[in-house]
Each structure stands twice: as structure tokens, then as C-alpha cells.
Amino acid sequence: xxxxxxxxxxxxxxxxxxxxxxxxxxxxxxxxxxxxxxxxxxxxxxxxxxxxxxxxxxxxxxxxxxxxxxxxxxxxxxxxxxxxxxxxxxxxxxxxxxxxxxxxxxxxxxxxxxxxxxxxxxxxxxxxxxxxxxxxxxxxxxxxxxxxxxxxxxxxxxxxxxxxxxxxxxxxxxxxxxxxxxxxxxxxxxxxxxxxxxxxxxxxxxxxxxxxxxxxxxxxxxxxxxxxxxxxxxxxxxxxxxxxxxxxxxxxxxxxxxxxxxxxxxxxxxxxxxxxxxxxxxxxxxxxxxxxxxxxxxxxxxxxxxxxxxxxxxxxxxxxxxxxxxxxxxxxxxxxxxxxxxxxxxxxxxxxxxxxxxxxxxxxxxxxxxxxxxxxxxxxxxxxxxxxxxxxxxxxxxxxxxxxxxxxxxxxxxxxxxxxxxxxxxxxxxxxxxxxxxxxxxxxxxxxxxxxxxxxxxxxxxxxxxxxxxxxxxxxxxxxxxxxxxxxxxxxxxxxxxxxxxxxxxxxxxxxxxxxxxxxxxxxxxxxxxxxxxxxxxxxxxxxxxxxxxxxxxxxxxxxxxxxxxxxxxxxxxxxxxxxxxxxxxxxxxxxxxxxxxxxxxxxxxxxxxxxxxxxxxxxxxxxxxxxxxxxxxxxxxxxxxxxxxxxxxxxxxxxxxxxxxxxxxxxxxxxxxxxxxxxxxxxxxxxxxxxxxxxxxxxxxxxxxxxxxxxxxxxxxxxxxxxxxxxxxxxxxxxxxxxxxxxxxxxxxxxxxxxxxxxxxxxxxxxxxxxxxxxxxxxxxxxxxxxxxxxxxxxxxxxxxxxxxxxxxxxxxx
Numbered sequence: 001x002x003x004x005x006x007x008x009x010x011x012x013x014x015x016x017x018x019x020x021x022x023x024x025x026x027x028x029x030x031x032x033x034x035x036x037x038x039x040x041x042x043x044x045x046x047x048x049x050x051x052x053x054x055x056x057x058x059x060x061x062x063x064x065x066x067x068x069x070x071x072x073x074x075x076x077x078x079x080x081x082x083x084x085x086x087x088x089x090x091x092x093x094x095x096x097x098x099x100x101x102x103x104x105x106x107x108x109x110x111x112x113x114x115x116x117x118x119x120x121x122x123x124x125x126x127x128x129x130x131x132x133x134x135x136x137x138x139x140x141x142x143x144x145x146x147x148x149x150x151x152x153x154x155x156x157x158x159x160x161x162x163x164x165x166x167x168x169x170x171x172x173x174x175x176x177x178x179x180x181x182x183x184x185x186x187x188x189x190x191x192x193x194x195x196x197x198x199x200x201x202x203x204x205x206x207x208x209x210x211x212x213x214x215x216x217x218x219x220x221x222x223x224x225x226x227x228x229x230x231x232x233x234x235x236x237x238x239x240x241x242x243x244x245x246x247x248x249x250x251x252x253x254x255x256x257x258x259x260x261x262x263x264x265x266x267x268x269x270x271x272x273x274x275x276x277x278x279x280x281x282x283x284x285x286x287x288x289x290x291x292x293x294x295x296x297x298x299x300x301x302x303x304x305x306x307x308x309x310x311x312x313x314x315x316x317x318x319x320x321x322x323x324x325x326x327x328x329x330x331x332x333x334x335x336x337x338x339x340x341x342x343x344x345x346x347x348x349x350x351x352x353x354x355x356x357x358x359x360x361x362x363x364x365x366x367x368x369x370x371x372x373x374x375x376x377x378x379x380x381x382x383x384x385x386x387x388x389x390x391x392x393x394x395x396x397x398x399x400x401x402x403x404x405x406x407x408x409x410x411x412x413x414x415x416x417x418x419x420x421x422x423x424x425x426x427x428x429x430x431x432x433x434x435x436x437x438x439x440x441x442x443x444x445x446x447x448x449x450x451x452x453x454x455x456x457x458x459x460x461x462x463x464x465x466x467x468x469x470x471x472x473x474x475x476x477x478x479x480x481x482x483x484x485x486x487x488x489x490x491x492x493x494x495x496x497x498x499x500x501x502x503x504x505x506x507x508x509x510x511x512x513x514x515x516x517x518x519x520x521x522x523x524x525x526x527x528x529x530x531x532x533x534x535x536x537x538x539x540x541x542x543x544x545x546x547x548x549x550x551x552x553x554x555x556x557x558x559x560x561x562x563x564x565x566x567x568x569x570x571x572x573x574x575x576x577x578x579x580x581x582x583x584x585x586x587x588x589x590x591x592x593x594x595x596x597x598x599x600x601x602x603x604x605x606x607x608x609x610x611x612x613x614x615x616x617x618x619x620x621x622x623x624x625x626x627x628x629x630x631x632x633x634x635x636x637x638x639x640x641x642x643x644x645x646x647x648x649x650x651x652x653x654x655x656x657x658x659x660x661x662x663x664x665x666x667x668x669x670x671x672x673x674x675x676x677x678x679x680x681x682x683x684x685x686x687x688x689x690x691x692x693x694x695x696x697x698x699x700x701x702x703x704x705x706x707x708x709x710x711x712x713x714x715x716x717x718x719x720x721x722x723x724x725x726x727x728x729x730x731x732x733x734x735x736x737x738x739x740x741x742x743x744x745x746x747x748x749x750x751x752x753x754x755x756x757x758x759x760x761x762x763x764x765x766x767x768x769x770x771x772x773x774x775x776x777x778x779x780x781x782x783x784x785x786x787x788x789x790x791x792x793x794x795x796x797x798x799x800x801x802x803x804x805x806x807x808x809x810x811x812x813x814x815x
Contacts, residue, residue, distance in 0.1 A: 149683070150612030153612050154611050157619070160560050164560040168504035168507075171553070174507075175511035177507065178190045178192050180506070181351040181355075182204050182205075182206065183231065184542050185233050188516065189233070190514075191205065191233035203233035204301055204743070205233065205237060205298060207237065208303070209231065209232060210285050211294060211325055211326070212285055212325060215330055225517070225519065226334055227517055228523070228541040229541065230524065232250065234268060235264055236422075238292045239296070241310075241312070242312050243312060244312070245320070246313070247282075247290065248289070249270050249289040250287055251263070283320060287526045288529055293317060294306060294307070294308070294309055298421040300344075300421070300432075300747060302335060303335075305331050307332035314327075339419070340432050345433045345434065347509070347510075349747070349751040359733045359734060359752055360756060360759065362729070364726060364756040364760060367760070368722050368759065368760035371764075372768065376767060379473065379771055383467065387463040390717050390718045393721050394721050395456055397721055397728060398449050398720075401728060402448075405438060405442035405445050408748075408749060409442045417438060419747065421742075422741065434747050437750055441750060470771065470775075472778055473770075473774040476580055480579055480582075480583055480599075483579060483599065487767045491763060491767075494565065494762065497564060508557055512547075516541070516542050517541055524540055559622065563618055566621050567614060571614050572769055573673060573769050574676045575602045576777075577676055577777045578602030578680035582602070584795055585781065602680060605680070605683070606680070610679050610680070613689065614679070617676065617686050624664060628664075671693070674776060675693050677689075677693060678693045681780075681781070696784060699783065719765060720761075722760050723758070723761040723764060724760075726760030727760070734749040781796075
């Protein structure tokens with residue numbers, strides 16, 4: 001009992017010495033203090049919680065040592081045999097005292113930790129704290145006592161993925177990407193389809209054999225449509241001859257016993273094998289052979305008539321007693337109107353993605369990966385020059401992309417895009433919607449170029465401030481080197497997802513049902529080689545019908561793509577934030593406080609606890625973006641229909657709605673990014689983390705606002721540099737012979753270039769998040785650190801303190 005009381009006295013004395021900085025002194029010289037300490041030790045024996053409270057006052061505890069015991073020799077250690085030493089200082093009780101202290105030290109630490117956990121600040125939650133043996137824990141930089149958050153939204157996200165897979169399987173079963181490029185023949189076959197009957201593998205052009213039906217479909221008072229005109233698939237567009245009359249005959253079958261290859265070799269002409277009945281039917285434009293009176297040009301795999309009839313062919317036709325053929329220019333406009341329809345242009349844009357998949361892989365995947373890694377390495381080693389290089393390179397790239405659009409629009413040089421595939425007709429010039437779209441984008445890029453150059457000039461004097469912040473991020477990248485490699489993981493995930501998604505999108509866009517049209521049968525009569533008579537029953541053409549279910553499937557597919565992209569980006573940002581928080585709250589020590597690969601610990605915490613919160617944050621952004629896109633579509637339709645509001649209030653709301661929604665979207669993305677940081681640090685739910693982050697930013701907005709905004713602008717310009725570089729190289733690859741002729745000819749470089757730009761921006765976002773989230777995480781940690789220490793951050797790196805606390809320098813830079 002006496003030994004226990006004395007040991008408590010010695011331990012309590014050590015507590016007062018460490019918490020109040022009492023110097024070590026020999027106890028026998030101070031009997032009054034010795035009596036008080038003995039009384040306190042006796043109380044401590046019965047009230048251990050009271051002493052634990054005193055111990056909690058010291059936040060940063062040092063290694064346990066007892067200098068007052070070491071001051072007088074000889075003092076044996078706990079492992080020495082006391083009987084082998086002199087007994088001048090009552091050695092045996094002291095040895096027993098030391099043994100008792102070591103036995104009870106683990107128990108005391110548990111009591112201390114319980115008291116501290118009752119009201120621990122955020123810095124203690126995410127900072128270092130001692131283990132039971134007094135040493136600093138390496139693996140407790142981030143709070144461990146977490147639990148799963150927002151699980152319901154993770155379940156919803158998984159359900160959407162399952163629905164997308166089912167939706168994609170529906171497209172793979174019913175779709176055929178050839179429908180996006182090629183037309184249909186009168187049997188409902190897709191031109192170029194090797195599974196059709198007959199085999200149409202090399203026959204990719206749609207040709208309307210009856211010119212009068214084409215003329216009739218363009219008449220204003222006629223109900224006959226071009227889709228019901230008789231069409232077949234050919235290898236090339238027929239042209240009339242100057243010394244006779246060429247014929248284009250139906251697919252050989254029935255009594256016409258020649259193969260498809262022979263039919264192609266004979267230029268689709270077997271008129272000499274026809275019976276008198278068949279020839280008479282052909283002269284009435286009912287087949288099976290039809291005269292070639294008008295030249296035709298391959299326009300987007302449709303043989304578009306040129307309203308310039310061949311005089312020699314027309315004379316031969318009239319001499320033979322053929323039916324009168326209309327030579328009006330309407331025959332030209334009818335096919336061109338069908339080819340140039342909005343739905344046809346949209347199908348061609350989607351088909352261009354399938355044709356230019358090598359460009360997407362190189363310019364949308366590999367090139368931005370390489371450029372992003374190079375940019376991060378330059379930030380690491382050339383941080384002072386990088387803001388200036390980024391601004392200058394951005395201006396050069398935005399001007400280059402604008403000039404490329406000017407070239408393709410035909411405003412510079414003679415390299416405008418043409419809808420004609422193959423050799424053009426020198427007397428026939430045709431333009432499509434694609435050229436109008438290119439010119440509209442060229443005008444838009446001109447405006448963006450001017451604004452960008454002026455903005456770059458405006459922020460030139462503030463770039464030094466961004467350099468100071470980027471130095472902090474470069475320090476983090478240098479200490480936690482795995483951050484440069486980590487974005488490869490989400491990059492690989494998105495690459496696999498996009499390959500599946502684009503393939504499914506091509507099949508979904510072409511998954512309509514091919515059904516026969518309803519039309520006036522008297523206008524589509526044609527000779528049937530199998531039944532050997534003119535057939536007027538069910539002679540209408542075929543078309544592709546898209547049901548509302550398919551339209552909803554396409555919209556759902558687009559929404560899940562955007563949500564999945566935001567989810568991967570958010571997950572990557574959360575992992576980076578957790579790694580950088582480990583660096584900050586460990587005072588920037590590189591070893592052994594920071595593990596070599598802290599990102600793996602952050603990934604484990606994300607996958608175990610916070611995937612639901614990330615799913616909720618990405619869902620909010622995706623939902624707002626979808627609403628903005630929907631309202632923008634409605635606004636455009638109202639503008640086209642000239643149904644804009646008449647009152648000035650309505651007009652103001654009509655014109656400012658898009659801008660307001662864009663501001664809301666930008667604000668949500670900013671709040672989400674800060675919420676992901678607090679999720680990584682504290683493990684809170686998304687809503688709670690958003691509240692914490694917003695409160696920290698509002699309380700410190702004057703201190704960090706200017707620096708953070710300038711840093712974000714430089715990073716945004718860096719992302720645009722990577723994405724614009726992808727667009728420039730996409731232009732160069734699409735301008736080669738492979739994509740300007742033959743089967744791989746694209747209708748316009750617009751859509752592939754835009755997709756490459758978008759993919760490049762997504763890849764740059766993944767890699768630039770290393771710098772972006774490093775800056776934001778350190779700044780938020782700095783704000784919390786300052787609040788916990790009465791306005792003075794204790795854990796902030798010196799570079800950050802220099803940047804944020806030097807108010808005079810900030811005022812000079814922002815003047």
C-alpha cells in the first residue's frame with residue numbers, strides 16, 4: 001500500500017513538472033512541497049480520472065523520462081538486480097517504484113485518451129497523436145474511427161450501372177452501326193451489310209432508280225415521300241454516256257441467271273437478257289431496268305442527282321418510246337434535302353466517332369496522358385516558369401484551333417469540307433449542314449479567342465501569386481511522389497468504361513426497327529422478277545422507326561456516362577485530398593511520418609467508407625447539368641418557334657436563365673470539391689462535409705480568396721492547354737488521306753475534334769487534380785489549423801505561411 005501511494009506521488013510530480021515546466025529538484029530539500037505531493041498522490045490513488053484530466057492539458061506529450069531519478073547515482077534500472085548495488089539511497093523501493101510505473105503506463109494512456117476524445121478539435125482528429133508506448137503513430141495521421149456514409153446513394157449508383165448494362169445489351173441485340181452511315185434499299189436491307197440478301201458487303205451507295213419518283217417526292221402537293229421511292233445498293237454512282245443509253249437493273253434473280261459479281265462487272269446492266277414484257281415494263285419506268293438519264297454524285301453514300309440531263313441519253317430514251325421524264329431542278333433538291341436533314345446529320349456525326357476511333361485513342365487518350373504527366377513534372381521542377389508558360393501556350397493553342405476552323409470553313413485557303421465522296425463534279429457544288437456548323441463554331445472560337453487573350457493580359461500581374469501557391473503544391477508532389485502516378489488508376493478505369501460506352505452508344509443510336517412504310521401503292525409499282533409480273537402490293541419503301549423507349553434509353557445512356565465520369569473524378573480527388581492531408585497534419589515530414597504510398601491508405605478509406613458520399617456529390621452535379629441542358633434545349637426551341645416572352649421581365653428571365661444555371665453549376669462543383677476534401681479528412685457525410693468546408697471558406701474568404709482564385713485560373717488554363725493540344729492533333733490526323741476519301745471519310749471533323757477535346761479535358765482533370773486538390777486541401781487544412789490555434793496555423797508549411805500571411809505583398813500583387 002505504501003509503495004503504491006509513493007509511486008502515485010512520483011508520477012503526479014512528474015505530471016506537474018511536464019505540464020507546468022517545474023524544474024527537477026531533490027525532494028528532501030523541500031519538505032512542504034513533498035507533503036503536498038504525497039497528499040496529491042494519495043488522492044490520485046483513489047481518483048485516477050482527475051489526474052487524467054490534468055494530463056489532457058498537454059497536447060504534445062514528449063517521451064517519458066524521470067530526470068530527478070537520474071540525478072542521484074547510483075540508481076538501478078528496472079532490469080538490474082537491486083541487491084548488487086549499495087543501499088545508501090534505499091534502492092529496493094525505488095526499483096519497485098520503476099517497475100510499478102512501467103506496469104501502469106499502458107493503463108494511464110487509455111484513461112488519457114478517453115478524456116481527450118470527449119472534446120477533440122479537428123486538428124487532433126486528423127493530426128499526429130502518441131501511441132500507448134509514447135511514440136508517434138505512423139498510420140494515424142487520418143482519423144480511423146469512421147463509418148459508412150450515404151450508403152443509399154451508392155446503392156442507387158450501382159443500380160444505375162446495372163440498368164446501363166441492361167440498356168446496352170438491348171442496343172447490342174437490335175442495333176447496327178451501318179445504319180448510321182448507309183441507306184436502305186427497297187427490300188429493307190442496309191447497304192454494305194454482308195448479312196443481307198443478296199450479299200451487299202461492297203455495295204454501300206444508295207441509288208434511286210426511278211427519276212420520276214424522286215421528282216414526285218419533291219412536289220409540294222404530293223403525298224409521296226422519297227423513302228418510298230425504289231432504291232438499290234450500288235458500288236458507285238452511275239453516270240450517263242454520250243453515245244448511247246446506260247441502264248441500271250434490279251438485283252438479278254428469277255429468270256435472270258447471273259451472279260451478283262457478274263452484275264457488278266456489267267455495270268448493273270442486263271437489259272439485253274430481258275424478255276419483251278420486261279422491256280416494255282422498263283420503258284414505263286417500272287423495271288426491272290431503269291435508264292440513266294441524270295449524272296449522280298456520291299454525297300454521304302447517297303447518289304444525289306445532278307439536275308442536268310444528258311442530251312444523248314434523253315434522245316435515245318425518247319426514240320425507244322420511253323415514258324416522259326421530268327427534268328426540273330427539283331430532282332436535285334429532293335435528295336439533297338433528305339441527305340441534309342437534321343436526323344441524317346446527327347447520324348453521320350455519331351458515325352464519324354466510329355470511323356475515327358484511332359484518332360480518339362491517340363488524341364483523346366494517349367496524348368493527353370503524356371502531356372498531363374509532362375505538365376506535372378514541369379510543375380515539380382520548373383514551378384516558377386510554369387504559370388507564364390501555361391498562359392502563353394494557351395493563347396497559341398486557342399489561335400491555332402481557331403485557324404483550323406477557318407481552314408475547314410473555307411475562309412482561308414481552299415480546304416473547306418465537302419460532302420462529296422470521291423471525285424467531285426466540276427459543274428456541281430453542294431454544301432451541307434456540316435459546313436454551316438463549322439462556320440458557326442469558327443465564329444464562336446473567334447469570340448473565345450479574343451476574350452481569352454484579353455483575360456490573359458488582365459491576369460498577367462497576378463501570376464506571381466499563383467506561383468507562390470503552386471510552389472506549395474510542388475513541395476507536396478515532391479514529398480508524396482506517388483501522387484504523380486496515382487491518376488493512372490482512374491485514367492485506366494475511365495478508358496475501359498469509355499470504350500464500352502462508345503460501342504454501346506453506336507448500337508443504341510442505330511437500334512431502331514426497320515419497318516415498311518405506308519404509301520400510295522399506285523406510285524410505287526415495279527416488276528417482280530420472282531413472280532414475273534408488275535407488283536403494286538406492298539411496294540412501299542422501308543424506314544427506321546425510333547420508339548420513345550429508344551429515345552429514353554439514349555438519354556439514360558448519356559446521363560449515366562456523365563454521372564460515372566463525375567464519380568471517377570470525385571473519387572480521384574478524394575484520394576488525393578486524403579494523401580495531401582496526411583502531409584499537412586504531419587508537419588510536412590517526409591519520413592517516417594508520411595508513408596511512401598499514402599494514396600493506398602486513402603484509397604482504402606474511400607472504398608470502405610466514403611463511396612456513397614462521392615456518389616451523392618457526383619449525382620448532384622450530374623442532375624443540375626442535366627436540368628441545365630434540358631432548359632437550354634427548351635429555350636432554343638422557343639427561339640426557333642418565335643415564342644419568346646413579350647414582357648421585358650419575361651425576356652430578361654429568358655436570356656439570363658442559361659447564365660444563372662451555369663453559375664449554379666460552377667458553384668456546386670466548387671462546393672463539391674471542398675466537400676470531397678473534408679470527406680477525405682473527417683469521414684463525414686457529403687452534406688455535413690459540405691457545411692464544414694463552406695463555413696471554413698466563408699470565415700477565411702479574405703485571407704485565401706485571391707490566392708485560390710488565381711491558382712484555379714492557372715490550373716484551368718493548363719487543362720485547356722492539354723485539351724486544345726488534343727484538338728490540334730486531332731485536326732492534323734483527320735486531315736490525312738485516310739479520313740478524306742473512301743470508306744473512312746468523315747462527314748466533318750467537328751464532332752471527333754470536340755470529343756477529343758472533351759476526353760483530353762477529362763484526362764487533364766484527373767492529373768491536374770493532383771495540383772488542384774493539393775492546393776485546396778492545404779488551404780482548407782490551413783483554415784482549420786488557424787481556427788484551432790487562435791489565428792496562427794501550427795502545421796502550415798513555411799511556403800504557405802509566407803504566401804497567405806504576408807498581407808503587404810498580397811496588396812502589392814493585386815493592385
